[in-house]
Amino acid sequence: MSGESFRFIHASDFHLETPLGDLDALPAHLRDAMADAPRRAAAAVFEAALADNIDFLVLSGDLLSPASAGPHGMSLLLDYFDKLHAKKTPVFWSAGIADDPARWPDSVPLPPNVTMFPKNRAVAVPVERAGRTIAVVVGRSSDGRSILHVPSFRVDPTDEYTVAVGYGDADADALAEGRFDYWALGGQHNRSEIEGGAQSAAIYCGSPQGRSIEETGAHGYSTVDVDSDGTTRVHAIECDAFRYADVEVSADEIASVGGIRNLIGEKMSRLQHDAGGRHLIVGFDISITSGESLQSIGDVEELITWARREYGHGTPSSWTTRIKVRTPRSYPKSWQDEDTILGDFLRAAEKHRATEGRDLNLLPFTEEEPSLPSTTQSILAEVSSSERSELLGEASLLGVELLRGGKLKQPVA
Template identity: 30%
Template structure:
């Protein structure tokens, strides 16, 4: 077999509206709304500069089934450029952009293969240099928005073919939490298929689930919300003459969401706190190396600034001041988008009073018993859910609150429990101090 190179991308979500971002300055919001298209442009440039033999895209090319004409024209422009450089594209559609979607049907250039939604279809991919066949690429699109069958079981490798076999699938492997169970399958289903590389889409977190065979989620090209933190992009895959693959992740995002923790243990004044936040902003700016960043800060630990942070007033004032500085930088510099704007989106306070929790847990007291019970519930999911459900029962008549609670993941429920324990500790400790002072 001849050595070759391909790119695995997924979840482009072109024309994501980024709703809920009204608090951003107009310049930054427009830049964010353009970011999915900018990431697509970076993908094309990567394919050209790295002389990829072909590109695979594993679903959710568009963000919505009724994708705008603008999004379709931008995609066609990108595909035309790849065609100009002789780079084939193999593509499937996912739950966001199924084949049944009502959208304008633009004619793709000759280099594009879109796999249908009835059963897996296959195509032979060749090297750009000499056209020698190197890979059998198979895929299946979503015919409708909700596919609940295990479509991985429909794939069948040709046992007589010496080519490298790649399968495109938009699926949830092993029921990953927080994602719709579309095209559900197990890792064993994929491992036992005989394919060499499963090019997955649907899960936006970059993951390599297996290396033999390769089972890979590249994640999306551009983060779309505060929950989609970290670098986003695609995998460049080099396959040797022996059929061994080497993967290299390439960053393509133009706006990066991130979260940063700032411990308060060694901070003893408001001035020190302000300087620490500013230092963290500059660290993030340097790390982004020209990209635009949107960051949420979380204050953690125990220290004398806990009460000030809990009041919220100083946090709100500092946040507004930092945002004013970044807004001013955007006004002054026309090329701000390439000079590392870092927008502080919010502060979260997860601090505690400056007390010895370890000692309190060992105490034979109401507070000690409360903390021990909270620790026990935190380690036992069933007990944790029971405690949270009982505590919030009076609020569950409210429709929106009920929907919100049902959407919480295990990590978010654990955070609720920890914050409740911290609040109880603070209140009981303050009450104890007042009683002691008055006696």
């Protein structure tokens, strides 16, 4: 392959219709920034396309659901599409599930520089610069399947550098059969690269802005530089305004630093350093091995309140969205031997644990709440076998916390 060097941007999964998630409360001082974060991240992609002298922009699905994002979201796309059109920059859009081409209003035409690929076939479009073809972009919008159908991307062979744009899950073997130089993939919110999936690279660039504890770490887009000999260099560019972090904590770590609050402080400092000035939304997942470890945690709600007060109001903010304590494998035998309500409770819990909760019957508890709809009662009563052990463990932990004085208040006489 011998041609001209060029540059393009690959972005996907804007989801302009979806706000930040995994928030049990919306902090007043972050409300506006949280609401605007998805738009800011998407705008950063387009601003880079306008400023970085790129040759074309590739968008691989799930930019927005027009009905849910409304005029506010659609106008962002259209305004930037028009700006790119003024610079004669082609935009190639392979739609996913949320941005199904059938959902785009017929009354809102796309500018002539935007190619939205059809759902029923792959289309190959040459990219020209100064009258010479520098690359070919092959794309197809999703037909609703979760798996990318690679055979449908077959087109006539060409000597030009070829970028394939698609949406859906795929593996390296299937992508390699396509024989494309670069696969610009969408449908996954976290960035990943499929080794051996293409001659140069097969990339899920991820969403520009994470939205949940499952979407931790840096988010952004890719800038792709291709040399005249076809050598490809992919650069991950971060543009998220908020960054999610899911921090796993062990009882040993807590003991080593002198307490859970010291450990949270250390973790927050490290996360803030790594985030580079971005706001953080942090969840803590604490694993304890025995009941004694509960003493080092204390009241979880009080701990969350403290963490938010200490670290959630700075600039930038590190907002604690949850602290989850994993069920201990055992409780002290001395607790079970007590002639107290706690002892009775733990002995009953151990009996159920021995049968993995198979003899649990939650229906009587739902009947105590007559206002519950019948469908809700059914869901609560019919716990699947795979969830019974986890539910029993969480119930045991809650009971121990309450009966040992964590949240239980004495009744007023």
